[in-house]
Structures are given as C-alpha cells and as structure tokens.
Amino acid sequence: MRGFVTVTYVKTMKQELNILMIDDHPMVLEGYMATMNKVQGVETTHLDRACSLDEAVHKVKYQKSTPIDLIFLDICMPPSQDKKLLSGEDLGIYLRKKHPNIKILILTMLNDTFRLESIMKSIQPDGLMVKSKVTPEKLEEALRAIVQGKCYFGEMINGMVRKPLVEETAIDEFDRKILYFISLGEKMKDLPKKIPLSMPTIERRKRRLKCLFDVKEDRLLLKRAKEKGLI
Numbered sequence: 001m002r003g004f005v006t007v008t009y010v011k012t013m014k015q016e017l018n019i020l021m022i023d024d025h026p027m028v029l030e031g032y033m034a035t036m037n038k039v040q041g042v043e044t045t046h047l048d049r050a051c052s053l054d055e056a057v058h059k060v061k062y063q064k065s066t067p068i069d070l071i072f073l074d075i076c077m078p079p080s081q082d083k084k085l086l087s088g089e090d091l092g093i094y095l096r097k098k099h100p101n102i103k104i105l106i107l108t109m110l111n112d113t114f115r116l117e118s119i120m121k122s123i124q125p126d127g128l129m130v131k132s133k134v135t136p137e138k139l140e141e142a143l144r145a146i147v148q149g150k151c152y153f154g155e156m157i158n159g160m161v162r163k164p165l166v167e168e169t170a171i172d173e174f175d176r177k178i179l180y181f182i183s184l185g186e187k188m189k190d191l192p193k194k195i196p197l198s199m200p201t202i203e204r205r206k207r208r209l210k211c212l213f214d215v216k217e218d219r220l221l222l223k224r225a226k227e228k229g230l231i
Contacts, residue, residue, distance in 0.1 A: 092123035
C-alpha cells in the first residue's frame with residue numbers, strides 16, 4: 001500500500017494531459033474547467049467531464065484515441081444504473097483494477113477522518129483534497145505535484161492520515177453494499193442474491209458494523225452510515 005506522505009514515482013506523467021473531471025454538480029465542473037484553463041506550464045490537450053458514474057465508465061472505456069491521464073473524482077455520486085458502482089469510491093476501485101495507469105485526484109466534501117482513511121486505503125489515490133479547503137491555487141499546486149510524479153494531499157488530509165488504517169475499522173465495498181441495500185429496505189434474506197457473500201458472512205459483517213459504530217438498531221446504523229457518507 002502506498003504511504004500517506006508525498007512520495008516520488010520512478011516514472012513521471014507526461015506534461016500534456018488528457019483530463020476527465022467527474023462530479024454530479026455541473027457548477028463544480030465549471031469551476032474546475034475555469035481553473036484548468038489558467039494553469040501555466042502544463043498543457044491540457046483534452047479536458048472532458050462526466051456527471052454520472054455510467055458516463056464516466058463509458059468515457060474511460062471508449063476514449064482509446066486519447067487515453068485519459070488524470071481523473072478528478074468526486075466520492076458522493078449517485079449509484080450507476082446497474083448498482084454495481086454505488087459511489088465514486090467504487091469507481092475509484094474499478095479504475096485502480098482496470099486502468100492502473102490513470103492518475104486519480106479525489107476532490108470530496110467528506111471531512112470525516114474515518115471515512116477519508118477508508119477511501120485512502122481502498123483507492124490509494126495520487127491526491128486527495130477536501131472541497132471546502134480547495135482554492136484555484138491549491139488545485140494548481142496539486143496538479144503540478146501529480147505531473148511531477150508525486151502524490152498530493154491537502155493539509156487537512158496530511159494531518160489526519162499519517163498512520164495506516166487499522167484493519168478492524170476498515171470498511172470495504174461489501175460493507176458499503178450491505179448498508180446500501182439495507183437503506184433501500186431490502187430484507188436480509190435477499191441480500192445474498194445481490195451481494196456475492198453467504199448469509200452468515202453478511203450477518204457477521206452487519207454485526208461488526210454495528211459494533212464499529214456503537215449502535216444496536218438498524219435505524220441507528222443507517223443514521224451513522226449516512227453521517228459518514230457511506231450511503
């Protein structure tokens with residue numbers, strides 16, 4: 001697993017970049033576009049945007065003539081139509097598996113330490129910034145660092161993720177899917193049809209989540225999960 005401090009890669013990214021910006025808020029994308037057009041010294045040969053996970057996957061898959069170098073990724077995104085991707089975190093995990101050469105810069109409204117540490121562990125991004133702390137100057141700084149082959153984490157992130165996430169507190173994609181389907185009102189007995197896990201495993205994971213969040217009722221479990229941006 002990559003460390004949480006800035007590190008240098010052996011191979012640096014090319015100076016001419018094809019960038020895909022993913023966010024379900026068009027105004028946010030407009031802000032990114034405006035900033036990117038002012039960055040000096042880094043030529044962006046192609047700037048594209050996607051407002052949904054399905055659109056993002058399609059563009060990553062079929063832009064073969066201009067392969068994507070860098071993705072700006074929001075975490076709190078509506079699920080894909082087939083529900084295989086429940087958030088930007090799932091898209092990040094998918095990209096790491098299928099397109100490992102694409103650099104990922106996460107820009108998120110989430111500021112919960114537990115949640116951010118979990119995202120760092122699952123995606124291992126090249127950069128992560130909390131949107132409330134992002135300025136055009138900071139975004140340009142992040143871009144320059146990634147172009148130079150480094151990781152970039154905002155000051156807030158560097159201050160909270162210096163140590164590895166304890167395994168017992170990690171929440172993976174299966175945990176998030178369990179929480180998601182429970183939030184939709186799905187019955188526990190039907191979850192093995194939607195998640196490739198046995199019923200005993202699903203029940204064990206649910207008990208672990210309740211213990212982790214120090215709750216005993218499903219209602220409170222879902223409340224805590226929403227507070228942390230898990231559903």
